Amino acid sequence: MPGQLVLVDDEPGLRDAIQAYLEDSDFTVHTATNGAEGWELVQRVLPDLVISDVMMPQVDGYQFLETLRSDDRFQATPVIFLTARGMTSDRIQGYEAGVDAYLPKPFDPDELIAVVKNLLGRQAKLQAAAVDDETISIAELARQMAEIRALLQQKGPLAITPPPVQHDFTPREESVLELVVDGLMNKEIAKRLETSVRNVEKYVSRLFSKTGTSSRTELVRYSLEHGLIRPNSTI
Incomplete structure (x- = not known):
């Protein structure tokens, strides 16, 4: 403490x-x-x-x-x-x-x-x-995200709707969100954005708070379903 x-x-x-x-x-x-x-x-x-x-x-x-x-x-x-x-x-x-x-x-x-x-x-x-999802293997996290994207593609464009509330993401939070949706873990995000893992953890926790989610998988699903981030077809 x-x-x-x-x-x-x-x-x-x-x-x-x-x-x-x-x-x-x-x-x-x-x-x-x-x-x-x-x-x-x-x-x-x-x-x-x-x-x-x-x-x-x-x-x-x-x-x-x-x-x-x-x-x-x-x-x-x-x-x-x-x-x-x-x-x-x-x-x-x-x-x-x-x-x-x-x-x-x-x-x-x-x-x-x-x-x-x-x-x-x-x-x-x-x-x-x-960071609790850091214990999930990258392969498992990628599999979960692939399932989310496949489900959305099956439902078609109507599956993506405007967010129910205005999300006041900062530019840095938006960058972190995009990388989380791309399947990167905190250490990889920190390296990509040239910041510390501790700062990435803070950004991810704020994204949880602002979207009402509690895990990376929930955050990705919420982001895709509400059109916060468009699905990346390369992942």
């Missing part, structure tokens, strides 16, 4: 106390004093989770979060806000900006640890779902 965390807070005493408490729970904690410094830090560390204050000089928590969510690498990274502002409107603003949890100061350190572990556990499950 313990992983790499980034903590962004401009109060030295509180920042040091939180860092010490998290490190006592075996987390590796990297710290920054404001949103601008935090953004530089997360790009170097690629953390498993980010904890940020809201009221900070130069770049506040909301601006920092907006920058995070605008980058494909951090769209799925769990983010916790720590703030003295406990108004409902402030919490709503945080959730709308894409924060995963919101703890108003003062808070119990044990509650923070519980929230961190909960979010990391949830993230781990998503990533596990994204």
